[in-house]
Amino acid sequence: MLVLGIETSCDDTSVALVLDGREVLSNVFASQVAVHQPFGGVVPELASRSHLEALPGTLDEALRQANRTLADVDGVCVTYGPGLVASLLVGVMAAKGLAAGLGRPFLGVNHLQAHLAACFLADPELTPPFLGLIVSGGHTALVRFDDVDAIRLLGQTRDDAAGEVLDKVGRLMGLPFPAGRYIEESAARGEASRVRLPRAYMGQELAFSFSGLKTAASLAVRDGSHRVEDLCASLETSIIDVLARKSEQALRQTGLPVLCVAGGVAANGPLRARLADVAASCGARLVVPPVVYCTDNGAMVGCLGGRRLMRGAVSPLSLSAAPSLAIEEN
Numbered sequence: 001m002l003v004l005g006i007e008t009s010c011d012d013t014s015v016a017l018v019l020d021g022r023e024v025l026s027n028v029f030a031s032q033v034a035v036h037q038p039f040g041g042v043v044p045e046l047a048s049r050s051h052l053e054a055l056p057g058t059l060d061e062a063l064r065q066a067n068r069t070l071a072d073v074d075g076v077c078v079t080y081g082p083g084l085v086a087s088l089l090v091g092v093m094a095a096k097g098l099a100a101g102l103g104r105p106f107l108g109v110n111h112l113q114a115h116l117a118a119c120f121l122a123d124p125e126l127t128p129p130f131l132g133l134i135v136s137g138g139h140t141a142l143v144r145f146d147d148v149d150a151i152r153l154l155g156q157t158r159d160d161a162a163g164e165v166l167d168k169v170g171r172l173m174g175l176p177f178p179a180g181r182y183i184e185e186s187a188a189r190g191e192a193s194r195v196r197l198p199r200a201y202m203g204q205e206l207a208f209s210f211s212g213l214k215t216a217a218s219l220a221v222r223d224g225s226h227r228v229e230d231l232c233a234s235l236e237t238s239i240i241d242v243l244a245r246k247s248e249q250a251l252r253q254t255g256l257p258v259l260c261v262a263g264g265v266a267a268n269g270p271l272r273a274r275l276a277d278v279a280a281s282c283g284a285r286l287v288v289p290p291v292v293y294c295t296d297n298g299a300m301v302g303c304l305g306g307r308r309l310m311r312g313a314v315s316p317l318s319l320s321a322a323p324s325l326a327i328e329e330n
C-alpha cells in the first residue's frame with residue numbers, strides 16, 4: 001500500500017511516500033528555520049503561512065523523487081495533533097482534499113505516536129511490545145507501545161520538555177534556534193563538572209520535571225562567569241542523566257525487551273550512546289531512528305499511518321486538527 005505522509009504540526013513542512021508502512025520512497029522537507037530564527041522561537045502565524053506556501057511544491061517533489069504520481073497513491077495520512085492549530089490545519093485540510101479528490105482513504109495520525117513509529121524504519125525486525133521514550137521540543141514521555149493502535153502513557157514531564165529547556169537556555173546563551181544541535185556541538189568542547197546543575201529524579205515515579213534545571217541553567221548563564229562550552233556540557237549531561245535514569249527504571253519496571261527513542265532530542269549523540277549502555281545493562285535492545293527520522297518528518301507519518309490503514313483504520317473527513325491531542329489517542 002503506497003501512502004502519502006504529511007507533516008505540518010510545527011515548523012517543518014514534510015511530505016513522504018511510504019510503501020507498506022516500511023519502505024520510504026521519498027521524504028522531502030521545506031525548512032522554516034530561516035523564517036523563525038530572527039524571533040528565537042516558532043511564530044505560529046508565520047509557520048502556518050509558510051506551510052501553505054511550501055506544501056504544494058513539497059508534495060510535487062516527494063512524488064518526483066519517488067517516481068510516482070498521485071494516481072499511484074492508495075491512502076493519505078496526516079498529523080492531526082498535537083501541535084500548533086493553524087499549522088496542523090494546513091496539513092489536515094490538504095490531506096482531506098487529496099483523499100477526497102483521489103477517492104482514497106484518509107487517516108489522521110498522532111504526531112507523538114508517529115515519532116515512535118519511526119523506529120520501525122530504523123529496524124525492520126522491530127515488533128511490539130516495546131518501551132518508548134519520546135523527547136522533543138514539546139514533549140518528554142515514556143510510553144508502552146503494545147501495537148500501532150495501542151499506546152499507553154507511563155509517565156511524562158510535569159512542566160517543561162527536555163528540548164524546550166535546550167532551546168530556551170540556548171537562546172539565553174545566544175545560540176541559534178532550535179538550539180539542541182548547537183548545544184551538542186558546543187558541549188563536546190566543554191567540561192560538565194565546571195558548572196553544577198540540578199537533576200530531578202522524581203523517585204520511583206516514571207515522571208519528569210525540567211523546570212528547576214531550566215531556572216538553574218538560566219541563572220548560570222546570566223551569572224556570566226562560565227564558558228558557554230562548559231554550560232552546554234553541564235546542561236546536556238543533566239538532561240541525559242535524567243533521561244537515562246528514568247529509562248532504566250521503566251525498563252526494569254516493565255520488563256520490556258526493547259527501548260525505542262524518538263523525537264528531535266533523540267538526534268543527540270551522547271544521549272544515544274548513554275541509552276545504549278542503559279539498554280544493555282537491562283538486557284534490552286536500543287532502537288533509535290537515523291537523525292533524519294528523529295526530527296519532524298513525513299516518513300514517520302506515512303509509516304504509522306500506512307500500518308494502520310492496512311488494518312482498515314480510516315478517519316472521517318469531518319476530522320479536524322487536535323492541537324492538544326493526548327499521547328494515547330489514535
Ligand code: KG4
Nearest residue numbers: 136137138163178180181264265268295296
Ligand atoms: O521532534 P522535533 O523536531 O519537534 C517537536 O515535535 O518538538 O524536536 C525538536 C527539538 C528541539 O528542541 C531541538 O533543539 C531538539 O529537538 N534537537 C536536539 C538535537 N537536534 C534537535 N536536541 C539535542 N541534540 C540534538 N542534536
Ligand code: ZN
Nearest residue numbers: 136264295296
Ligand atoms: Zn515532533
